[in-house]
Amino acid sequence: MRFVRDNGLALFFLFIFLCSAIAESVVGRDVFNQEQLMHGDEAISYGRYLVSSHFGEAMLENWQSEWLQMFLFGLATVWLVQRGSAESKQPGEEGLQSDEKQRIGGRAPEDAPRWAKVRGWRTAVYENSFLIVMLVIFLGSWLAQSATAWTEFNDDQVQHGGSAVSWLTYLGEADFWETTMQNWQSEFLALGLMTVLTIYLRQRGSPESKPVGAPHSETGSSV
Amino acid sequence: MTAGDAIPLTLFGLIVALTALGGIFGPPVILVPAGGLAVLWVVMLVGHSRDQR
Numbered sequence: 001m002r003f004v005r006d007n008g009l010a011l012f013f014l015f016i017f018l019c020s021a022i023a024e025s026v027v028g029r030d031v032f033n034q035e036q037l038m039h040g041d042e043a044i045s046y047g048r049y050l051v052s053s054h055f056g057e058a059m060l061e062n063w064q065s066e067w068l069q070m071f072l073f074g075l076a077t078v079w080l081v082q083r084g085s086a087e088s089k090q091p092g093e094e095g096l097q098s099d100e101k102q103r104i105g106g107r108a109p110e111d112a113p114r115w116a117k118v119r120g121w122r123t124a125v126y127e128n129s130f131l132i133v134m135l136v137i138f139l140g141s142w143l144a145q146s147a148t149a150w151t152e153f154n155d156d157q158v159q160h161g162g163s164a165v166s167w168l169t170y171l172g173e174a175d176f177w178e179t180t181m182q183n184w185q186s187e188f189l190a191l192g193l194m195t196v197l198t199i200y201l202r203q204r205g206s207p208e209s210k211p212v213g214a215p216h217s218e219t220g221s222s223v
Numbered sequence: 224m225t226a227g228d229a230i231p232l233t234l235f236g237l238i239v240a241l242t243a244l245g246g247i248f249g250p251p252v253i254l255v256p257a258g259g260l261a262v263l264w265v266v267m268l269v270g271h272s273r274d275q276r
Contacts, residue, residue: 068238075235076263079270095270096228124227128234135234172249180245181256 021059028055039159053155056148057179060141065183067138073191074130086198086210086221102127142180149176224271232267239264 004011025046032054033043049055073087078096082088100107104127108117115126125132147167153175154164170176199216203209207221239260246254 071234071238072263075231075267078231079263079266095274121226124225124230127227128230131231131234135237138238171245174250177245177249177253181253184256 024058025050025055028058053148053151057145057152060145060148061179061183064138064141064145064180065187067134067141068184069187069191071131071134071138072188074134081219082195082199083219084199084216085195085219086208087195088219090219145179146171146176149179224275228271232264232271235260235264235267 029044029046029049032049032052036043044052077088079094081091081094083091096102099105103109103112104116104123105119113126115122117123150165150167150170153170153173156162157164165173198209198221201209202212202214204212210218210221239257242253242257242260246252246257
């Protein structure tokens with residue numbers, strides 16, 4: 001029980017992710033099969049749909065933008081600040097900050113992660129590990145999106161009497177960039193709005209908010 | 224500039240470059256978001272050079 005309480009936030013999001021992914025796959029198959037029947041083709045099984053490019057594209061085009069969003073927010077908040085926002089460092093603290101503040105090398109406490117203490121390439125990698133992992137997952141998702149969307153695009157082309165294109169040609173197609181930008185713009189808008197709205201709005205008890213009575217000019221969350 | 228400083232510049236540079244390639248070989252309008260992303264890259268470069276002074 002203690003494990004569940006200590007990990008409630010991660011477990012809750014894992015749970016609703018699985019619930020939503022299952023729901024998406026079920027209704028996605030319905031949409032796919034409706035189109036199949038309209039074109040005079042056969043409906044496919046649920047298992048076949050799970051490995052189809054239709055399901056893959058629908059899922060991955062959203063995934064890639066989420067990882068990019070986290071990558072960009074992690075990076076932008078190093079170098080840019082927003083006075084009054086719960087999501088920002090104090091104005092004047094832009095940059096990578098001192099070893100003392102970041103508690104690395106000789107400034108690392110006894111129980112610090114080992115790669116934060118050792119210096120050299122391991123500290124260089126560890127101090128950027130969040131960005132590295134977000135980038136790898138983003139690029140992987142984006143690559144997989146391009147592959148699944150390419151298959152979908154070619155199916156559509158062939159069905160409508162057009163000719164199939166190579167993967168590299170598809171990367172220059174408006175179709176690929178439309179689905180990419182459609183997801184990117186919404187993520188960037190959400191990040192910008194969250195940054196600004198946390199200046200003026202509060203949620204009592206949330207670390208994503210300033211304390212309810214904090215002045216609008218106070219920067220950073222201190223709950 | 225240390226390796227730790229160069230890693231985020233390089234990683235983000237890769238995203239900017241891939242987006243710019245989309246604008247060069249695909250729809251030219253993609254150069255607009257590529258340019259927007261590049262603004263942060265410039266901010267990072269300026270910040271690094273300021274830190275080193």
